[in-house]
Amino acid sequence: MSRNAHGEQGDFLRSLRRERAAGFRQEIVPYFRYVFQSGFGLFASAIFFAALIWYTDLIKAVPEDWPSKWVGAVVLSLAALRAPLRTYLRPADPIFLLAMENRVLGQYIGGALRRAIVAGVLRTLVVFALYAPIYIRSPQTAELADAHPPVILGVLFALLAGYNVYGGWRERRAAARSWRIGLKAVRVLLTVSAVAALLLKPLAAAILFAAVCMALLALLWRLPAQHALPWERLIEEEASSRRKWMGFLSWFVDVPSETAKPAYRRWIAWVGNLIPWSKRWAWHYLYVKVFLRGDTFGAFWRWIIVTCIVVAVSGSALADAIAFGVSLVVCGLQLSELKRVRFVETADTLPLPPQGKLAAAASVARWSGIAAVAVIGAVGPATAGLGAALGGSGAGEALRLDYWLAAIAFGLLWCGWWMPRKIARFKDEDDL
Amino acid sequence: MVVSGKGKAGGESALAIKELTGGYSRRRPVLHGVSMTLNRGELLGLIGLNGAGKSTAIKHILGLMVPHSGEVRVAGATLEEDRELYRSSIAYVPEQPSLFPNLTVKEHLQWTAMAYGLEQDAAWARADKLAATFRMTDAMKSLPDTLSKGMKQKVMLMNALLVEPALLIIDEPFLGLDPLAIRGLVGALDEVRAQGTAILLSSHILSALERKANRLIVLHKGRLIAEGTPKEVKEQAGCAGAEATLDDAFEALVEAAEGGRAGE
Numbered sequence: 001m002s003r004n005a006h007g008e009q010g011d012f013l014r015s016l017r018r019e020r021a022a023g024f025r026q027e028i029v030p031y032f033r034y035v036f037q038s039g040f041g042l043f044a045s046a047i048f049f050a051a052l053i054w055y056t057d058l059i060k061a062v063p064e065d066w067p068s069k070w071v072g073a074v075v076l077s078l079a080a081l082r083a084p085l086r087t088y089l090r091p092a093d094p095i096f097l098l099a100m101e102n103r104v105l106g107q108y109i110g111g112a113l114r115r116a117i118v119a120g121v122l123r124t125l126v127v128f129a130l131y132a133p134i135y136i137r138s139p140q141t142a143e144l145a146d147a148h149p150p151v152i153l154g155v156l157f158a159l160l161a162g163y164n165v166y167g168g169w170r171e172r173r174a175a176a177r178s179w180r181i182g183l184k185a186v187r188v189l190l191t192v193s194a195v196a197a198l199l200l201k202p203l204a205a206a207i208l209f210a211a212v213c214m215a216l217l218a219l220l221w222r223l224p225a226q227h228a229l230p231w232e233r234l235i236e237e238e239a240s241s242r243r244k245w246m247g248f249l250s251w252f253v254d255v256p257s258e259t260a261k262p263a264y265r266r267w268i269a270w271v272g273n274l275i276p277w278s279k280r281w282a283w284h285y286l287y288v289k290v291f292l293r294g295d296t297f298g299a300f301w302r303w304i305i306v307t308c309i310v311v312a313v314s315g316s317a318l319a320d321a322i323a324f325g326v327s328l329v330v331c332g333l334q335l336s337e338l339k340r341v342r343f344v345e346t347a348d349t350l351p352l353p354p355q356g357k358l359a360a361a362a363s364v365a366r367w368s369g370i371a372a373v374a375v376i377g378a379v380g381p382a383t384a385g386l387g388a389a390l391g392g393s394g395a396g397e398a399l400r401l402d403y404w405l406a407a408i409a410f411g412l413l414w415c416g417w418w419m420p421r422k423i424a425r426f427k428d429e430d431d432l
Numbered sequence: 433m434v435v436s437g438k439g440k441a442g443g444e445s446a447l448a449i450k451e452l453t454g455g456y457s458r459r460r461p462v463l464h465g466v467s468m469t470l471n472r473g474e475l476l477g478l479i480g481l482n483g484a485g486k487s488t489a490i491k492h493i494l495g496l497m498v499p500h501s502g503e504v505r506v507a508g509a510t511l512e513e514d515r516e517l518y519r520s521s522i523a524y525v526p527e528q529p530s531l532f533p534n535l536t537v538k539e540h541l542q543w544t545a546m547a548y549g550l551e552q553d554a555a556w557a558r559a560d561k562l563a564a565t566f567r568m569t570d571a572m573k574s575l576p577d578t579l580s581k582g583m584k585q586k587v588m589l590m591n592a593l594l595v596e597p598a599l600l601i602i603d604e605p606f607l608g609l610d611p612l613a614i615r616g617l618v619g620a621l622d623e624v625r626a627q628g629t630a631i632l633l634s635s636h637i638l639s640a641l642e643r644k645a646n647r648l649i650v651l652h653k654g655r656l657i658a659e660g661t662p663k664e665v666k667e668q669a670g671c672a673g674a675e676a677t678l679d680d681a682f683e684a685l686v687e688a689a690e691g692g693r694a695g696e
Contacts, residue, residue, distance in 0.1 A: 262534040262575055272539075282546040286532070289543075293534035293575075344530040346588075349494045350547045351519035 009100050013107040020088035028245055034253035043326075059133045068138035072131050073196040079127035080161040081191050082120065083168025086241060087112045087234045094231045105229050113169055117162045124161035128154050135199070148203050156198055156207065163214055164191060170221040172230050172237075179224035187217060236261065247295055250340070251333040262293040268301075269293060282352055283360035287338065291364055296337040300368070303330055307376050312383040317400035320380050321407040328411040331372045332419040335365040339426040362424035369415020377408045445469050445508070446521070446599040446630030447493065452502035454492050455485075455654070461500055462488040463654045470599070470630045475621070477645035478634040479682060485654040486634045487527075490601055493632070494524055507598045520548055523592035527603040529584035531576040537563075537587050538572040544591045555594065562590040565616040582608040593620050600624065601632045606640065618644065642678040650682065652689045 035041070062068060087109060097104050132154075136145045164187065171183045194210035201209070227233075240261070249255045272288040275281050291297050307327035311320040338361040348354070381404050447470040455462030462485045470476045480486045491497045493504055495511040495518065503510055507521035531540060538559075545555035563569045566586040576584055585608050592600055600621075606614055621631060621644070635641055641648060642662045650658040650665065658668045658681075666672055669681035669688070 261577060264575065277542075277546060277552045279546055279549040282543060285546060286535070286543055289539055290532065290534045344532060345496070346524060346526060346530045347532075348496060349519070349522065349524050350544070351516060351549075352547050 009103050010107040013097075013100070013103055014111060017088060017108050017111055021086070024088060024242075028249065031249045031253055031255060035249065037252075040252065055130070059137060062134055062138040064139045066134075066138060066140070068134050068141045069200060072135055072141070072199050073192065075127055075131060076124065076157060076199070077192045077195045079124040080120075080157060080164050080195060081188060082123065083116070083165045083171075084241070085112055085116045085165075085169060085172070085234070085237065087238050089231070089235045089238050091235055093235065098231075101229055109229065109234075113166070116168075117165045120161040120165040121158045124157050125154060128157050141199075144200060148199070152203070153198060156210065157195070160191065160194060160198075160210065160214075163217075167217055167221070170226075172233050173226040173228075174224040175226055175230075176224060183217075183220060183224070186220060190214070190217060243295055247299065247337070250337065263298065265293055265297070268297075279352070283356045284363060286343075286347075287341065287357075287360045287364045290341055291338060291368070296334055300331060300334045300372070303327060303334065304372050304375055308379040311376065311380040317384070317403050320384075321400075321403040324376055324380060324404075324407040325410055327376060328369075328373065328415055332369060332415045335368055335415065335419055336423060338362075338365050339423040358424050358426055362420035365423050366416055366420040369419060370412065373408060373411035373415060377404065377411065380404060380407075446472050446474075446506065447632065448505040448508075449489075449493070450503050450505075452489070452492060452499050452504060454497055454499040454502070455488055456497075458500050461654065463492070465502065466651070466654070466656050467502075468649055468656070468659070470632055472598070472628045472630050473625050474646045475625060475631040475633060475644055477641035477648040478632060478651065479636075479638065479641065479648055480651035481686065483653075484651040486651055487603070488654075489651065490524075490603060490632075490634065493599075493601060494522065495519070521598035523595045523597040523600050525585075525588045525592045525600075525602045525605060527607065529576075529581065529588050531584055531587060533576055536573050536575055537568060537579075537590075540587055540591055541594055544594055548595045548597075550595070558594055558596075559590070562593055562620070565620055566590060566613055567616075580608075582610060582613065585609060586613055589617060589620075593624060596624055596627060597629060599630050599632065601634075603634045604636070605633065606635065606637055638678040638682060648678075650685055652686055655689075657689045658685050 058066070097108075128150075132150045135141050135148075136150070167183075167187050171180050171187070174180045174183060190213040194206075194213045197206040197209045200206075246255045269289065269292050272285055272292060275285045275288060304327070307323055310323045310327075314320055314323065339358065341361065343357075381401070384400075447468070449466060449468045452463055452466045453461050466485075466489060468476070478486050478489070488497065492499055493506070495504075506518050509517050511518045532543075535543065541555070541559045545552070545559070560569075563572060566589065568583065568586055568590065571579060571583060576587070579587070585605075589602075589605065592602070605617060609617065621633075625631060633641065633645065645662060647659070647661055648665045649656060658665050660668065662678055663672075665685075666676055666678065666681040669684040671677075671681040671684055
C-alpha cells in the first residue's frame with residue numbers, strides 16, 4: 001500500500017473517532033434539559049454550594065484533628081488511579097477495520113489515549129489544587145508542605161495520573177482476565193503507596209520510591225500474553241460506558257434502552273431461589289433474577305455501600321439523616337428502572353398473565369427498597385459517634401432517634417409505597 | 433408423564449386452523465384461507481420458500497398475531513375462549529434462540545417449569561434427563577452470553593421439551609446443532625410424540641421431514657398448495673417414482689404454483 005493510501009486511512013480513522021465522539025455528545029446532550037427540569041440541577045447546585053461553603057470554612061482554619069494526611073492520600077490516589085478510555089468502538093469494527101489494525105492502533109486508539117491522559121492529568125491537577133491549601137494550612141501537614149513545594153508535587157501527581165491512564169491501557173491489552181485483574185491490583189497498590197510517599201515522606205526519597213514503583217509496573221506489563229489491540233475488551237467497555245450514561249439519563253427521561261451484559265453475582269443471585277416454586281410467583285422469580293444480575297442492581301448496591309460509609313463517618317446526626325434521605329431518593333429512582341425491563345418475544349407465548357409483570361416488578365422494587373432502608377437504617381444508628389472518633393467535625397453527637405425515625409419513615413414511604421405504586425401503574429407514556 | 437392441555441376441552445386434535453387469513457396488514461394479508469389440523473402424537477412438517485408465510489402462520493398459532501378471519505384452536509380452544517388452556521398447551525422453539533441474558537440455563541428451566549405449573553421434583557428429573565440428552569449438564573449454571581449459538585438452541589429445545597406440551601412448535605430445529613444433538617433431538621421428539629404431543633415442525637431440510645413427518649403441508653405465497661403424507665405430497669407433485677425425493681416434489685409444486693413447468 002502506498003504512503004498516500006496510509007495517510008488517507010489515518011485521516012479517515014481520526015475523523016471517524018471525532019465523528020463518533022460528536023455523535024455521542026449530540027445523542028446525550030438533548031436529554032440534559034430533562035435532567036435539569038427534574039430538579040436534579042437544583043439539587044446538584046445545592047450540594048455544590050454547600051460543599052463550597054464547607055471547603056472555604058475548612059481552609060480558613062483547618063481543625064487540628066482534621067485528618068489531612070489520609071484524606072490527601074485517598075483523594076489524590078482516587079484521582080490518579082482512574083483510567084477510563086472512551087474509544088467509541090462498535091461491534092462491527094473488527095470486521096471492517098481489522099485489515100488496518102496498525103493504523104487503528106496509531107491514529108484511532110492513540111488519539112483516544114492521548115485525550116484520556118490529558119483528562120486524567122487535568123482531573124488530578126484540579127484535585128491537587130483543591131487539596132494543596134489544606135495541605136499547606138493543616139496543622140498535621142503544614143510542616144511537610146514546607147519541604148514539598150506544591151508546584152513540584154503538582155507536576156509529580158500529573159505524571160503519576162498520566163502514567164496510570166497508560167497503565168490502564170496496558171492492562172486492557174493483557175489476554176487473560178486474571179492478568180488484567182492482577183495488574184490492576186498491583187497498580188492500585190503501588191499508586192496509593194507512591195501518592196502517600198510523595199505527600200508524607202522526604203521528597204527525594206519519595207520521588208525515587210515512586211519511580212521504582214512505576215518501573216516495576218512497566219516490567220510487569222511485559223509479562224502477560226497480550227493483544228496488540230484488544231478489540232472485544234474495548235467494545236465491551238465502550239458499550240458499558242454508553243449504558244452507564246443512558247442508565248443515568250433514564251432516571252429522568254425515557255432513553256433508548258441499552259442491553260447490559262449481565263453479571264453472575266452469585267453472592268446475591270441465590271436470593272431468587274427463595275421464591276416459592278409456583279406459577280403465581282413465576283414473574284417475581286424472573287424479575288428478581290433480571291434485577292440482581294443487571295446494571296441497575298450494580299449501581300444500587302454500590303450506592304447503598306457508599307451511603308453506609310458516609311453515615312458511619314459523618315459524625316453529625318443531621319448530616320446522617322440528610323444523606324439517608326438523598327440516598328433513598330436515588331435508590332428509588334434506580335428501582336424505577338424495573339418498570340422498563342424488556343423481555344424476549346417467547347415470554348409472551350408462555351401461560352402467564354401479562355398484567356402480572358408490573359405487579360411483580362413493583363413487588364421486587366418494594367422489597368429491594370425496604371432492604372435498602374433496613375441496611376442503611378441499621379448502619380446509621382449503630383455507628384453513631386464513630387464519625388467523631390475518626391476526627392469528624394460533629395463532636396460526636398449522640399444517637400438522634402427522632403431524626404432517624406423520620407428518615408426511615410420517609411424511606412419506607414418512598415421506596416416501599418410510592419415508587420412501587422408508580423411502577424405498578426406504569427404506562428409507556430408515563431414519565432414517572 | 434403429563435401432557436399439558438391433554439384431556440381438556442376438544443377432541444384428539446391438538447391444533448385446528450380453519451380458513452385462516454392474516455398477516456401484518458388487512459390490505460395485504462400474508463396468509464389466505466389456510467386450514468390444517470394436527471392430531472395428538474402426530475408430526476406435521478411445514479414447508480415453504482422464504483416468505484411463504486410459515487413464520488406468520490406460526491405467529492398466529494402462538495397468538496402473537498390476530499387473524500383477519502378464520503380461527504385457530506389449540507387443544508380445542510381459541511385464545512379468546514380459554515387463554516390459560518391455550519397458552520399452557522403450546523411450547524415454542526423459534527429459529528433464533530431467544531433467551532433471557534440474566535438467567536442461567538438452570539434458571540431458564542426453573543422459570544419455564546414455574547410458568548407451566550410443573551411439579552418441582554418431576555421438573556428437575558426431566559431437566560436432568562434433557563441436559564444429559566443434549567450434553568448440557570456442565571453448562572447448567574452458565575449465562576447465555578457464554579454459550580455458542582448451538583448451545584443456546586439446545587437450551588430453547590430443553591425448555592420446550594421440559595413442558596411436554598399438547599402442541600410443540602419448532603422452527604428450523606436443526607440449524608446450529610451438532611450431529612449428536614440432532615440425534616438427541618430426534619430421539620426426544622419421538623419420545624414426546626409417543627406420549628401424545630403433537631409437533632409442528634418448520635424446516636428447509638426436507639430429507640429429515642420426509643423421514644420423520646406423518647404429514648406435510650406446503651405453503652406458497654400464503655396459500656396451501658399441497659397436503660398429505662410425504663408419499664401423497666410427492667404424488668400431488670407428479671413425482672411418484674421410487675427415486676423421486678421430497679426436494680424434487682417441492683420444486684415441482686412451487687413451479688406449478690407459479691405457472692411453470694410442474695408435472696412435465
